[in-house]
Amino acid sequence: GSTKAAAHFVFVPLNEQGHLIPAVDTALLLATHGALCTIVAPPSTAARVRHTVDAARHSGLPVRLVEFPLDYAAAGLPEGADHADRIEPRYMMSYYRAVALLRAPIERYLRARAPYPTCVVSDFFNPWTTELAAGLGVPRLSFFCMCAFSILCQHNLERFHAFAGVEDSNEPVVVPGLETRRVVVTRAQAPGFLRGIPIPEWEALADYIERARAEADGVIFNTFLELEPEYAAGYAAARGMKVWTVGPVSLYHQQAGAAATLASRGKGNNDTPAVDAAGCLRWLDGRDPGSVLYVSFGSIVQPEPKQVVELGLGLEASGHPFVWVVRNAGGYDEAVRAFLDELEARVAGRGLIVRGWAPQAVILSHAAAGGFVTHCGWNSMLEAIVAGLPVVTWPHFADQFLNEKMAVEVLGIGVSVGVKEPLIYQAVKKEIVVGRDVVEAAVRSVMGGGEEAERRRRRVRALAAKARAAVQEGGSSHANLLDLVKRFEPR
Ligand code: UDP
Numbered sequence: 001g002s003t004k005a006a007a008h009f010v011f012v013p014l015n016e017q018g019h020l021i022p023a024v025d026t027a028l029l030l031a032t033h034g035a036l037c038t039i040v041a042p043p044s045t046a047a048r049v050r051h052t053v054d055a056a057r058h059s060g061l062p063v064r065l066v067e068f069p070l071d072y073a074a075a076g077l078p079e080g081a082d083h084a085d086r087i088e089p090r091y092m093m094s095y096y097r098a099v100a101l102l103r104a105p106i107e108r109y110l111r112a113r114a115p116y117p118t119c120v121v122s123d124f125f126n127p128w129t130t131e132l133a134a135g136l137g138v139p140r141l142s143f144f145c146m147c148a149f150s151i152l153c154q155h156n157l158e159r160f161h162a163f164a165g166v167e168d169s170n171e172p173v174v175v176p177g178l179e180t181r182r183v184v185v186t187r188a189q190a191p192g193f194l195r196g197i198p199i200p201e202w203e204a205l206a207d208y209i210e211r212a213r214a215e216a217d218g219v220i221f222n223t224f225l226e227l228e229p230e231y232a233a234g235y236a237a238a239r240g241m242k243v244w245t246v247g248p249v250s251l252y253h254q255q256a257g258a259a260a261t262l263a264s265r266g267k268g269n270n271d272t273p274a275v276d277a278a279g280c281l282r283w284l285d286g287r288d289p290g291s292v293l294y295v296s297f298g299s300i301v302q303p304e305p306k307q308v309v310e311l312g313l314g315l316e317a318s319g320h321p322f323v324w325v326v327r328n329a330g331g332y333d334e335a336v337r338a339f340l341d342e343l344e345a346r347v348a349g350r351g352l353i354v355r356g357w358a359p360q361a362v363i364l365s366h367a368a369a370g371g372f373v374t375h376c377g378w379n380s381m382l383e384a385i386v387a388g389l390p391v392v393t394w395p396h397f398a399d400q401f402l403n404e405k406m407a408v409e410v411l412g413i414g415v416s417v418g419v420k421e422p423l424i425y426q427a428v429k430k431e432i433v434v435g436r437d438v439v440e441a442a443v444r445s446v447m448g449g450g451e452e453a454e455r456r457r458r459r460v461r462a463l464a465a466k467a468r469a470a471v472q473e474g475g476s477s478h479a480n481l482l483d484l485v486k487r488f489e490p491r
Pocket of ligand 1: 016017018019021265266296297298299300301325356357358359360361376377378379380381383
């Protein structure tokens with residue numbers, strides 16, 4: 001009956017925006033259905049989401065954010081190393097060690113306060129939460145901010161040793177174990193649990209992560225069943241564990257009438273300066289419906305200076321209006337900064353360059369938005385689908401090459417710029433990877449009025465409608481949320 005105590009989820013997210021934003025959205029969603037959610041995080045991570053969580057608390061949701069200070073010295077981390085926009089790669093392992101040291105204080109905190117937790121939901125990059133959940137004696141769910149398709153591809157590539165004996169990292173290999181589709185990928189493009197990253201001890205972390213994935217009691221995906229039923233089921237079968245698809249979680253903000261929190265998503269006080277959402281919207285108000293291209297590479301990717309210029313020239317040549325997010329623009333040299341100013345002046349009112357954190361989900365859902373040049377981070381892809389926008393795909397690393405295949409080959413909603421291998425984490429390449437003519441052609445193709453462009457738009461709009469249906473009463477994601485809340489009620 002109604003006197004039964006509610007489920008209590010403990011969220012242990014990762015500091016990276018692409019992991020943090022959907023984890024917090026998921027916690028808010030579970031809270032809307034009556035579950036208590038405690039989000040635990042070090043101060044620099046908490047700072048990024050405090051605004052969103054506070055707004056949700058004030059609207060009456062049972063959600064709280066608890067900070068646990070990091071012991072920098074014990075982890076060999078310079079004081080304040082995590083206060084910059086991102087953790088530098090050379091501090092990455094120490095950072096993970098520092099966060100893992102929070103296990104004991106978090107467990108003590110949770111034991112000392114009622115109600116007792118009933119489930120730990122952790123980012124797969126926090127494998128130490130296996131011990132946290134075991135110490136508390138509660139189940140642990142992995143939270144994936146990636147799609148089931150890419151996770152299943154990764155899993156099968158590893159499980160069936162698909163790259164064994166393949167010398168050339170650019171040699172295409174068929175992803176094994178996908179029954180209904182032939183997907184071809186190279187070792188360079190496959191995330192392979194992020195192996196091959198030149199950070200000491202990273203391989204050991206990859207093994208730890210894989211063990212934690214294998215030992216989870218279940219998985220929460222930010223995707224929706226109707227988008228990729230065979231891959232969600234495929235991952236559940238391959239792992240022998242229950243899978244809950246609860247996305248697209250960005251729709252929470254529209255659903256709960258919490259539009260203010262949509263604009264503040266990810267806008268933390270330790271990020272590059274955020275641009276004024278109202279100003280962006282005013283600019284978009286002056287454009288024709290479906291006419292504006294949104295261009296962004298997410299929260300991590302920082303294109304090389306020459307590539308920034310080349311992309312700008314391609315956008316200019318395309319003739320289409322654009323909002324272009326240049327992350328950390330102040331970090332570029334004088335020449336690039338001057339180029340951006342001159343470009344803006346040349347296209348006079350046709351292009352808006354955002355030099356900092358943009359209210360992406362708000363921009364994408366504006367009626368003037370018509371297409372999205374994306375690095376294929378899964379959150380961005382899903383936000384494009386929610387907004388019914390076709391994409392130009394430009395992957396850089398991690399799951400992004402597989403997400404590109406999802407968009408172009410599986411869903412038929414994207415045009416690729418044809419990048420063959422990742423750049424990030426390799427010795428920095430200074431040459432131009434994608435020429436201005438390629439940018440121009442891909443943009444014209446996606447924004448144009450041709451038959452294939454129309455078909456792409458129809459497909460992505462149909463998916464947008466399915467996404468909305470999934471999160472509404474009676475929809476698959478809605479039902480999965482209710483199931484989570486019910487299943488993890490205290491016994
Ligand atoms: N984002 C944003 N403003 C920006 C850049 C990114 O709001 O200027 C949000 C974006 O909407 C998405 C997340 O940050 O929710 C980025 O996640 P994604 O998986 O797309 O890429 P990542 O940053 O992890 O590479």
